[in-house]
Amino acid sequence: MAGSVGSENPIQRLARGFRDHPITEAVGRYSNTTRHASKRAKARVLDIGHPLVVLTRGTRQMAADAKTYWTEAGGHEKHKEWRDLVVFVFAVCAVAVGFQPYGVLLLLAIWAAGATYLGRDRPDPGKDPESEAHVARLQSAYNGLVPYLMDAHDPDERFKPGGGYRSGFTEWEFDDGDRLVSLKIQYSPFFKDGESDSRAKVERALEGKIGQSNEYLYDWDEEGNKLAVRILPPLPIGIPAQPWKVAEIEYVLGFTDPTSTARLIPVQLSAEPGGEVPVVELAPVVWRHGRFAAEPHLLVAGVLGSGKSNLLRSLAAQALGHGHLVTAIDAEHTGHFDEFSGRDGVLRVESQPAAAMDLLDWVCAESTRRAERLRDLGDTEDTLMTELAKPLWLFVDELASLGEAAGRAGLADPQDLLADLMRAGRTTGVTVVVSSRAERVSELRATVRNQAHARVGLGQLPPGASTALFGGTLEIGGPAVLPPGRGFARVGGGPVVRVQVPVAADVTAALPVLVGAVVSAGDGETGEADSFGGTDGTGGTGGAGGVGQDLY
Numbered sequence: 001m002a003g004s005v006g007s008e009n010p011i012q013r014l015a016r017g018f019r020d021h022p023i024t025e026a027v028g029r030y031s032n033t034t035r036h037a038s039k040r041a042k043a044r045v046l047d048i049g050h051p052l053v054v055l056t057r058g059t060r061q062m063a064a065d066a067k068t069y070w071t072e073a074g075g076h077e078k079h080k081e082w083r084d085l086v087v088f089v090f091a092v093c094a095v096a097v098g099f100q101p102y103g104v105l106l107l108l109a110i111w112a113a114g115a116t117y118l119g120r121d122r123p124d125p126g127k128d129p130e131s132e133a134h135v136a137r138l139q140s141a142y143n144g145l146v147p148y149l150m151d152a153h154d155p156d157e158r159f160k161p162g163g164g165y166r167s168g169f170t171e172w173e174f175d176d177g178d179r180l181v182s183l184k185i186q187y188s189p190f191f192k193d194g195e196s197d198s199r200a201k202v203e204r205a206l207e208g209k210i211g212q213s214n215e216y217l218y219d220w221d222e223e224g225n226k227l228a229v230r231i232l233p234p235l236p237i238g239i240p241a242q243p244w245k246v247a248e249i250e251y252v253l254g255f256t257d258p259t260s261t262a263r264l265i266p267v268q269l270s271a272e273p274g275g276e277v278p279v280v281e282l283a284p285v286v287w288r289h290g291r292f293a294a295e296p297h298l299l300v301a302g303v304l305g306s307g308k309s310n311l312l313r314s315l316a317a318q319a320l321g322h323g324h325l326v327t328a329i330d331a332e333h334t335g336h337f338d339e340f341s342g343r344d345g346v347l348r349v350e351s352q353p354a355a356a357m358d359l360l361d362w363v364c365a366e367s368t369r370r371a372e373r374l375r376d377l378g379d380t381e382d383t384l385m386t387e388l389a390k391p392l393w394l395f396v397d398e399l400a401s402l403g404e405a406a407g408r409a410g411l412a413d414p415q416d417l418l419a420d421l422m423r424a425g426r427t428t429g430v431t432v433v434v435s436s437r438a439e440r441v442s443e444l445r446a447t448v449r450n451q452a453h454a455r456v457g458l459g460q461l462p463p464g465a466s467t468a469l470f471g472g473t474l475e476i477g478g479p480a481v482l483p484p485g486r487g488f489a490r491v492g493g494g495p496v497v498r499v500q501v502p503v504a505a506d507v508t509a510a511l512p513v514l515v516g517a518v519v520s521a522g523d524g525e526t527g528e529a530d531s532f533g534g535t536d537g538t539g540g541t542g543g544a545g546g547v548g549q550d551l552y
């Protein structure tokens with residue numbers, strides 16, 4: 001083919017160029033139908049002749065500008081004289097330049113430059129800058145919402161039949177794959193956004209228009225009459241708890257969307273013994289925790305069976321893996337902490353109210369003892385401090401139930417003790433993790449809630465609970481039933497992100513691996529820990545040795 005190009009005459013070359021010229025994307029869609037052959041030809045002509053089109057458009061603009069100048073200057077005599085003078089000087093200059101060597105070429109170059117500038121492609125100010133496909137999808141979502149958000153009393157009439165999507169949607173975003181991933185809606189102040197039925201209608205309408213296979217995160221701002229929606233693919237479920245590759249002071253609460261965090265860690269997806277264990281990179285939700293941490297305590301709230309105890313167990317396993325001391329109160333006698341009893345590092349696990357209150361008293365006394373010793377020592381070596389204030393964890397599963405049981409038994413309110421403990425815990429190295437049924441979050445005192453700045457909400461939270469936890473009515477839409485361990489998390493003043501908690505089902509199998517990993521790292525080995533299922537049963541030791549930073 002290359003040989004034939006040299007022997008082409010200019011006309012053949014032009015014809016070949018025209019034939020081979022890439023057609024534009026829009027026209028490409030029609031390329032398989034003869035019906036649109038003329039459209040294709042027109043697009044090719046416009047594409048190849050684009051410089052000519054620009055020059056013609058610019059020349060026409062130039063002529064129109066000159067005409068406007070000529071006619072508009074005629075309003076006043078004085079202006080008219082000025083105009084005549086300017087035109088005369090311009091004409092004389094042009095003629096003088098024209099008679100110079102290359103003068104005509106220079107004039108042509110000036111004309112071409114001016115025409116190219118004036119005829120350049122400019123966006124049509126009246127045209128929607130979104131692509132047609134995006135406009136169609138946004139408008140379809142808008143139309144689907146009109147029956148539910150239309151309000152005759154709304155002076156702005158943001159949602160009305162025949163309205164444009166821009167009057168109701170304030171922001172939207174499409175990802176690289178052209179998926180709508182976020183949408184912000186401003187609605188009438190008269191819309192009953194406090195009623196879950198009204199909200200549900202809007203949510204289901206959006207899901208119907210945008211697609212049922214996604215997961216939707218709804219953030220209702222009832223004060224501002226705004227709804228922020230994020231549309232995301234479902235998170236992976238059933239991730240087995242394992243020794244996470246994070247820093248020593250970091251604890252993995254769960255996993256979120258890659259767009260919500262700036263990092264990914266390798267995660268083994270299966271705990272099945274034998275065979276290839278798939279490893280993927282997932283975005284962790286990390287709680288940074290340690291002495292003087294900004295968020296030393298955690299509050300987990302969730303609906304019935306949403307996986308609160310599982311999260312507490314997962315954190316207890318991580319704490320033991322770091323060689324920390326663990327105590328736990330199982331207020332509802334679920335037995336979720338039984339398999340921790342008697343393990344190295346586990347000081348006490350209680351479920352009876354009297355014993356649980358006794359444990360609370362002990363932890364408070366230990367915290368006070370630590371505070372006094374630290375005060376006596378003043379500034380001392382870090383290693384001694386670390387030994388004195390060895391991290392001690394108190395897990396209270398279902399705090400509201402514990403309060404109720406203690407009240408029935410005529411005991412003190414555990415929240416009184418907890419509030420003091422949490423306040424001092426930051427310096428004394430005592431971490432409190434409490435869980436509560438979502439509908440009972442309001443029973444937790446503000447003094448307790450305010451000390452727990454790291455928060456996780458699991459399952460479909462009632463509006464009151466999500467407001468108490470995150471300051472807004474958050475809902476997850478899409479699948480009818482959320483998998484256990486799915487919810488939202490916020491650490492301190494960070495953003496609220498959705499989270500999928502890993503499953504810590506078989507802690508008996510998990511602990512030896514976690515603790516073994518710490519010990520072998522302390523021995524200087526860098527080998528990676530097995531997944532839970534892969535354990536060969538090498539019993540765990542106390543795990544008080546050094547913590548392998550590269551393993552956690």
Ligand SMILES: Nc1ncnc2c1ncn2[C@@H]1O[C@H](COP(=O)(O)OP(=O)(O)OP(=O)(O)O)[C@@H](O)[C@H]1O
Pocket residue numbers: 237238239302303304305306307308309310311334484485486500501502503504505
């Ligand atoms: N992240 C998870 N992934 C998979 N399954 C989970 C997860 N979390 C919990 N589960 C499963 O869901 C069930 C309920 O979990 P769990 O007891 O932790 O919930 P809960 O919120 O504490 O329940 P309750 O409200 O009854 O106390 C258990 O069978 C558990 O194995």
